[in-house]
Amino acid sequence: MLKHFLVPEDEQVLVSESSARAGMVALFKAMGVSSSDAELAADVLIVADLRGCESHGVSNMVRRYVEMYADGRLNPTPNVQVVRESPVSATLDADLGIGLHVGPKAMDMAIEKAERYGMGAVGVQRCGHVGMLAYYPMQAIEHDMIGVCMVSAGGGIMVPTYGSEPAFGTHPIAWAAPADEMPPFVFDVATTQVAANKLGLTRRIGSKLEPGWICNLDGSPIMDAVETPEYGNFHMLPFGGTRENGSHKGYGFAMIAEIMSGILSGNGPGVFTGGVATSQFVMAFKIDAFLELESFKQDMDKILKHLVEMNPAPGHDRVYYAGLIEHEETLERRANGIPYHNEVVDWFNRTSDEHNLGIKWT
Numbered sequence: 001m002l003k004h005f006l007v008p009e010d011e012q013v014l015v016s017e018s019s020a021r022a023g024m025v026a027l028f029k030a031m032g033v034s035s036s037d038a039e040l041a042a043d044v045l046i047v048a049d050l051r052g053c054e055s056h057g058v059s060n061m062v063r064r065y066v067e068m069y070a071d072g073r074l075n076p077t078p079n080v081q082v083v084r085e086s087p088v089s090a091t092l093d094a095d096l097g098i099g100l101h102v103g104p105k106a107m108d109m110a111i112e113k114a115e116r117y118g119m120g121a122v123g124v125q126r127c128g129h130v131g132m133l134a135y136y137p138m139q140a141i142e143h144d145m146i147g148v149c150m151v152s153a154g155g156g157i158m159v160p161t162y163g164s165e166p167a168f169g170t171h172p173i174a175w176a177a178p179a180d181e182m183p184p185f186v187f188d189v190a191t192t193q194v195a196a197n198k199l200g201l202t203r204r205i206g207s208k209l210e211p212g213w214i215c216n217l218d219g220s221p222i223m224d225a226v227e228t229p230e231y232g233n234f235h236m237l238p239f240g241g242t243r244e245n246g247s248h249k250g251y252g253f254a255m256i257a258e259i260m261s262g263i264l265s266g267n268g269p270g271v272f273t274g275g276v277a278t279s280q281f282v283m284a285f286k287i288d289a290f291l292e293l294e295s296f297k298q299d300m301d302k303i304l305k306h307l308v309e310m311n312p313a314p315g316h317d318r319v320y321y322a323g324l325i326e327h328e329e330t331l332e333r334r335a336n337g338i339p340y341h342n343e344v345v346d347w348f349n350r351t352s353d354e355h356n357l358g359i360k361w362t
Contacts (some may be wrong), residue, residue, distance in 0.1 A: 007054075013345040014337030015361045016312050020058065021046045022317045022357045027062065030068040030355040033101070041100035046249065047346055048132035049338045051326035053188075055197035056132040059344045065098065065129070066351065072130045074098050075277045080105070083125070088113050091123045091323035093264055096277065099130030107147070110139060110284040114145055114198040118289030123265030134188035137176030140284040144293055148283040149174045152262030155271025157237045157255060158192050160246045164219035167236050167271050169278075170196050171257040176323070178287075180297035182304040186323030191254040192236040203230045210242030257281075267356075 028038035047059035068074040078097025090109055094102040106122040113120025115190055130136075140147025153169025160167050172195070175187035190196070192212040202209060211223045214234045223243055224232070230349055237283045238250030260271050260281045267279035287296045307321050317338050333339075345361045 001104050003165075006341050009339075011270040011342050012339040013342050013361065015340055015345065016120055016337050017046060017050065017334055019359070019361060020049065020340075023352065023361060024058065024062070024355065026065070026357040026359055027355065030357060031201065033098075033184035034077065037097075037101035040104050041098060044100045044104070044135050046338075047135055047138075049340075050330045050333045051132070051134070052329040052333075053132045053134070053326070054321055055195050058338060058348070060197045061118055061129065061131065062223050063347060063351075068128070068276060077105035078102065085264050088117045088119050089121045089123075090156040090277075091125065094124050096126055096128060098128035099124070099278070099280055100128075103130045103136055103149075103282070104167055104279065105286065106166040107136045107149070107282045111140055111143050111145060113138075114284040114286045114289075115143070118286045119284070121281070123205065123261065123267075124282075125267035126277045127280055128276050129279070130278075130280050132188065133172045133174035134186050134323075136177065136280075137174050137188075138184075138186060141176050141178040143284070144178055144287055146285040146287060147174075147176045148196045148258040148281075148285075150281045152258050152265075152270040152273075152279045153268065154274065154278060155237045155269065158238060159215060159219050159245050159249045160254075161238060162219070168234070168254045168258065169255040169270055171261075171270075173253060173257055174261045174270065178297060178302060180294075182301050182308075183324055185300065185304065185321060186326060188322070189239070191239055191250045191257060192249070193239050196236060196327075199228045212237060212245070225348075231337035 024042035025038045028041050029035060045057050046160055066189030067227050069076055075096040080095055080097060081093045081104055085094050094107055104125060110120035110122045114133035130151055133151060136149040137147030150173050153171055155168055156166050158166055158168040170190040170192045172190045176184055176186040178184050186346040208225045208227055211225055212221055215221045215237050221237060238247045238254060240250045258269055259276050261279045262268060264281060266356045267273055276296060287293050304321055307319055310319055312319050
């Protein structure tokens, strides 16, 4: 992540993967989630934190989930049903279950179909937050497949190019593809200038937003570095920021995510659906349905090695690709612990006491 979002070293508490994972499993179970679903949900969060995607891990999201379980907006024991199905596709109704444990099952279903027919796609309607999108395409690469995921994340934050009212959420898109010797390519981005959840990190550590990341309530871009306003006092811009810098591209990709996730799943456009009933689209491509797997992986290695071995531009020490830094961060954090902000650790420890989890992070 950019330095804007990293926890300062003097405010870090290093928590082991095993302790973080145990804490999350226990907390989801305290919310009424089954043991198997709690383990799935915890895995999505902890993988995000290991990869350095702290905006979608424990720090930002879990306390919101606790609130939504408490007030009934999330269903801890959803009756997930197949609404429609073909040999290569399906639509699931998540019954307001959180996407952290419904989404992995949807991708497993897509993978199973791809194994038999070369491709598989599943749309999910009426699901809660799905966490880090990269998790789902990464499921596919474990099966030597290319994975895809998109989400219609509501409609209350991103304005269209030249627009004065929000029409989309952050509407993220993720792709992943395996390689041979190189770490896999894993691309996961919001279609806004920056993921909305990262704004919470800037508030916690006191860093500023870059020019062109957000706009005023009338849609005019804020072109100065500013502290993050409170939600409700700003909107977000599509990636590109302004039309001159390519905001129409982010706007277009947001519309693609809306079509493939919100509309195709039957959930409806996020701007009209509202609430926590969001939607997800996952897809898996079996590589050897198109060409020999070994040939694909060798070509992936060629392009990835070409990228990382080239001379960097002046002022930079390396060239990387999507997924490489996250792979390296995972190795580091598995060895030394996940650097949570001390405020996050304090919150978890208080919550653990409230719910008698018997787990403390130190």
